[in-house]
Amino acid sequence: MIKTLSRCVREYKWPTILAPVCMIGEVFMETKIPLVLAKVVDEGVSVGNMGAVVSNGGLLVLYALISLMFGIASAVLASYAATGFSRNLRHDMYYKVQEFDFANIDKFSTASIVTRLTSDVANIQMTFQMMIRMAIRCPMMLILATANAYSVSPRLCVIYCVVLPLMGLGLFILIRVVFPIFDRVFKTYDKLNNVVQENVHGIRVVKSFVREDRETDKFSAVSESIYKDFCKAERTMAFNNPLMQFSVYTCILVISYVGATMVVASGNNAAMGLTTGQLTSMFTFTTQILSSLMMLSMVFVMVTMSRAPMRRTTEILTEEPELKNHENPVETVKDGSVDFENVSFRYSKTADRAALENIDLHIASGMTVGILGGTGSSKSTLVQLIPRLYDVTEGSIEVGGVDVRDYDVKALRDAVSMVLQKNVLFSGTIRENLRWGNPNATDEEITHACQIACADEFIRSFPDGYDTHIEQGGTNVSGGQKQRLCIARALLKKPKILILDDSTSAVDTRTDASIRQALVGEIPETTKIIIAQRIASVQECDLILVMDGGRIVAQGKHDELLKTSDIYREVYESQTKGAME
Numbered sequence: 001m002i003k004t005l006s007r008c009v010r011e012y013k014w015p016t017i018l019a020p021v022c023m024i025g026e027v028f029m030e031t032k033i034p035l036v037l038a039k040v041v042d043e044g045v046s047v048g049n050m051g052a053v054v055s056n057g058g059l060l061v062l063y064a065l066i067s068l069m070f071g072i073a074s075a076v077l078a079s080y081a082a083t084g085f086s087r088n089l090r091h092d093m094y095y096k097v098q099e100f101d102f103a104n105i106d107k108f109s110t111a112s113i114v115t116r117l118t119s120d121v122a123n124i125q126m127t128f129q130m131m132i133r134m135a136i137r138c139p140m141m142l143i144l145a146t147a148n149a150y151s152v153s154p155r156l157c158v159i160y161c162v163v164l165p166l167m168g169l170g171l172f173i174l175i176r177v178v179f180p181i182f183d184r185v186f187k188t189y190d191k192l193n194n195v196v197q198e199n200v201h202g203i204r205v206v207k208s209f210v211r212e213d214r215e216t217d218k219f220s221a222v223s224e225s226i227y228k229d230f231c232k233a234e235r236t237m238a239f240n241n242p243l244m245q246f247s248v249y250t251c252i253l254v255i256s257y258v259g260a261t262m263v264v265a266s267g268n269n270a271a272m273g274l275t276t277g278q279l280t281s282m283f284t285f286t287t288q289i290l291s292s293l294m295m296l297s298m299v300f301v302m303v304t305m306s307r308a309p310m311r312r313t314t315e316i317l318t319e320e321p322e323l324k325n326h327e328n329p330v331e332t333v334k335d336g337s338v339d340f341e342n343v344s345f346r347y348s349k350t351a352d353r354a355a356l357e358n359i360d361l362h363i364a365s366g367m368t369v370g371i372l373g374g375t376g377s378s379k380s381t382l383v384q385l386i387p388r389l390y391d392v393t394e395g396s397i398e399v400g401g402v403d404v405r406d407y408d409v410k411a412l413r414d415a416v417s418m419v420l421q422k423n424v425l426f427s428g429t430i431r432e433n434l435r436w437g438n439p440n441a442t443d444e445e446i447t448h449a450c451q452i453a454c455a456d457e458f459i460r461s462f463p464d465g466y467d468t469h470i471e472q473g474g475t476n477v478s479g480g481q482k483q484r485l486c487i488a489r490a491l492l493k494k495p496k497i498l499i500l501d502d503s504t505s506a507v508d509t510r511t512d513a514s515i516r517q518a519l520v521g522e523i524p525e526t527t528k529i530i531i532a533q534r535i536a537s538v539q540e541c542d543l544i545l546v547m548d549g550g551r552i553v554a555q556g557k558h559d560e561l562l563k564t565s566d567i568y569r570e571v572y573e574s575q576t577k578g579a580m581e
Contacts, residue, residue, distance in 0.1 A: 001314045012085055020133070024136065025067075028140075029070065030288070032148075033284075034280075036056055039052070040053055040057060042278070043277075044056060078132050078133045082132070094117065096317055101321045101390070102384070104321055107319070109190065111194035114193055115189050120312050124306055135296075142293060145288040146160060153274055153282060156274075159255060163250060166247075170243045174297075178304060182229075182308060185308075188225050196219070199219070247290055248290045252286055255279075256283075259279040263275065323390075329407055331407075336399075336527030338361070338362075338397070338497065341395050342358060343397060344359070347390075354550060355378045357550050359551070363543070366525050368530070370531075370537065370539075371538070372544060372545070373547030373548055377547040377549060379531045380501050380502075386497065388404045388413070416495055416496070419499065419503040421502050421503070423486045427470060428470060429466065430466050435492070437489040437491065437493045447466075451518075452518040453488035453515060480506040483506050491523070498528050502531050502533065505532075516530070535571060
């Protein structure tokens with residue numbers, strides 16, 4: 001996990017190294033200050049030597065200034081390194097998500113990926129900054145302050161040896177109790193983001209059914225769960241401060257009593273015991289040692305809190321796409337022929353049943369193929385295997401006479417345009433959305449594609465025409481308009497295979513017929529696969545497939561299927577009943 005995340009440091013390696021070095025310099029100078037202060041008291045104040053007070057006082061100021069400079073440099077370098085690290089981490093995670101195939105995306109929910117890219121990275125950034133500063137400062141302060149205190153009075157250092165282990169044990173117990181709570185909290189954050197995302201995405205449905213109260217209650221339940229867990233964790237961590245204060249004051253009381261006894265016994269002679277200045281420095285060392293231990297406990301808390309985010313981001317970075325390019329991939333798709341050879345497919349290895357079973361299908365280049373079937377008959381699954389959005393479990397699929405697994409993935413998907421069931425438009429102008437299909441498309445090509453998709457007319461009715469701004473998700477255009485824009489976008493790729501997955505369901509039958517007629521006339525060499533629920537959308541196709549339960553139960557032309565397929569005939573009669581009567 002640490003090794004994986006450390007790769008994101010990259011160009012910020014030197015700030016990451018120099019920040020702890022500057023922090024060590026700051027700590028070194030801080031731990032020298034109590035020793036100089038002891039000289040001010042013993043060599044100057046106690047004997048009335050103003051020269052010693054001035055010279056040692058000047059040295060004290062110099063040490064403080066050097067410590068300040070080191071501290072400022074460490075803070076600046078640590079901030080620069082931490083923000084750069086988090087930028088690289090987000091960059092690597094986002095690019096990794098872009099490489100995921102559908103199987104990988106199915107594994108992680110959208111809300112979870114968003115949480116990992118935002119909240120989790122923010123937590124890791126804070127921890128990284130603390131690690132290269134506080135995680136260095138605290139142990140160094142502990143070691144140097146203890147060493148200097150031992151050089152002043154080994155006898156008084158025995159007090160630290162008793163208090164520090166007890167304090168460390170208490171902190172260890174607190175961390176062991178708190179960690180499982182924080183681990184649970186970050187999992188709950190995924191649920192919270194999922195609730196918010198689902199609500200905002202479906203806000204029109206929520207309002208149309210007047211279910212705002214239900215959604216508010218659902219949000220409140222998840223939010224309350226996070227609140228309770230955080231309260232429980234904070235109540236546990238609240239014992240940290242009293243424990244630290246108890247340890248600090250106990251040490252000060254014991255050192256005061258024992259140290260004062262030693263000072264009196266020595267008669268302010270260091271050779272015989274302890275001087276007043278040395279006792280003063282021991283108080284400072286006590287504060288430095290115990291405060292560093294307290295800060296170290298906070299570092300442990302931050303690391304404990306960030307363990308879950310670190311694990312979750314590492315899961316994204318180490319996830320490998322199941323679809324990989326062939327070692328020597330084919331770069332060119334010859335034509336739009338499609339051949340399924342005994343294909344079966346499962347969405348996961350542990351699935352109870354196959355989504356597709358024993359599919360044998362042969363489509364010649366340039367054919368128009370219609371696919372009909374009930375909900376859940378795996379029509380969409382069948383066509384998603386053609387551009388290799390998923391890999392087959394058994395059998396093989398050939399496009400242009402070559403197994404799809406032998407193609408370069410980009411070359412294959414450039415040759416296959418697919419308009420999915422869920423039509424997605426991005427925020428930007430209509431022209432910018434259409435150029436997703438072909439970034440270099442000319443205005444004439446864009447207009448021609450829109451004319452084929454019967455979109456040109458309604459686009460020109462907008463005041464800004466093709467420069468009309470589309471809101472996120474295409475909320476300012478109708479469902480039918482959105483479908484036609486997506487078809488035009490797919491046509492701009494000039495594909496060998498065009499797949500329309502129920503992508504004219506929101507347009508009227510006349511427009512649907514116009515689109516199909518234009519497709520046949522304008523792109524005769526392109527193989528067209530049309531998934532539809534309406535018989536009228538597929539009855540003129542060269543080949544019609546009837547699917548049921550993940551199998552092709554019948555195939556043929558319209559007239560043949562009316563005679564040979566009960567399913568097709570029932571659908572036809574149910575949709576034409578009014579006209580027949």
